[in-house]
Amino acid sequence: MTEMKGWKEIPIGGMILDAGNSEAYNTGDWRAFRPVPGEAECTNCMLCWLNCPDSSILVDAENEEMTGFDLKHCKGCGICAAVCPVNAGVIRRAEGEVEKDDPRLCIRMVEEGKFQEVGNE
């Protein structure tokens, strides 16, 4: 929780004087699901990076690798998992239902409450 400031300590009129400070603002704290890497191997196609509405896919630009999720800002919308072609392959090959937190997926969407049980990251 960020420290709450009094009216004398903040810029007037709601102005934001430090450019780019939204990065420091934790907007991911009301997420209901979180994306978690699964067993299927990522191909670094970057479709998730392209589609994430919150710029929350972390990449290693030099090595052109998708490296994880920025959980301070990720809202758990699941768009990354929905567009991931590797996920699509897993679902197509699977016999029967694939839950969205199925460990066989490349990006799993795990309920925040159950996250500890999954024991990832």
Added chain:
Amino acid sequence: MSKFEALTGNAAVSNAMRQINPDVVAAYPITPQTDTVQTFSEFVADGLVDTEFVTVESEHSAMSACVGASAAGARVMTATSANGLALMWEIIYIAASNRCPIVMSLVNRALSAPINIHCDHSDVMGMRDSGWIILMSENGQEAYDNIIQAIRIGEHPDVLLPVAVCQDGFITSHSLERVELFEDGEVQDFVGTHEPQWPLLDVEDPKTYGPLDFYDYYYEHKRQQVEAMEKAHGVIREVTQEFNDRFGREYGLFEAYRMDDAEVAVIAANSTAGTAKTAVDNLRDQGLKAGLLKLRVFRPFPGQELAEALRGVSAVAVMDRAISFGSMDNAGPLFSEVVSALTLNDVHVPIADYVYGLGGRDIRPGEIENVYQEAFQMAENGKVERRVRYLGVRE
């Protein structure tokens, strides 16, 4: 050397705008303000000012452009009336909340419906809680003087609030009067250059105006606006004093006309105060001790000072050129303010409200003399016969 010219109230304001030479003016024509910005647009076309004149498709856009330009760092002015002001509504609050020191000439006119283009104060009274500083002017000269001071008041670092300068539609906006215009250089020297603290155009130091502000900080920003209004009290005094010293005027938060030994007082604003002075003079000639308080600063409301000025009189009559429908006794907005001010400052005196002049209906000295006569009666009986009267309405 200043010079005297025969000017309408609107033209007096246009000339003040020319001398101030604001960076941006955004406006949309509406009667009776129209020729303020029309005359000013001629100054722009003639190259007499450096102003970027933004013609827009509505008053909502006009005030939006003003907010944007002010945030960018410009000195910004505009003008409007009645329904034009009403169409600006959403952005009126945003201008004050974003702390944009825009200066507006507000030529008072009745709000529709029925549609009416003549004077009353229903337009400005609607913006009384919006966070704008509001100055009232008896005539074109005062509108000119107030506009010049408004720039300094609004832009003061302790204030940073928009300022509306009112005068009465048609009654003074379209009447020719003798107006003293100061030298251009003197006005420019008085207003100085605008030095915005947080201009958006400073790309080296980017910043954000108007972001989302929830239950976590919105309330703190409103508290800051209260502080700015509190500070405005002192700043208005300072700027007024400096203006008086430089230009030989005697402005205050209000004008006390023949109040020294007055037994009864009338409170009025804008042009009616001029008419009331004639009434006071007539009554004084008959040996009656009548006095007048002419309101100049309506926001922030100088309640304590007003109460002190009225301490000692035996009756008070408030003249309201608007109705606050559904308020106690369906009185005018000024009445409620004055009653609160007197009560909270322990000035207990019979007081009545006189709503008058709606939709531009004339108010004559004789009618105001009658108001005084009733006030003398209240003083004598020590009680109020009828709390609110609608002066001049046909039964």
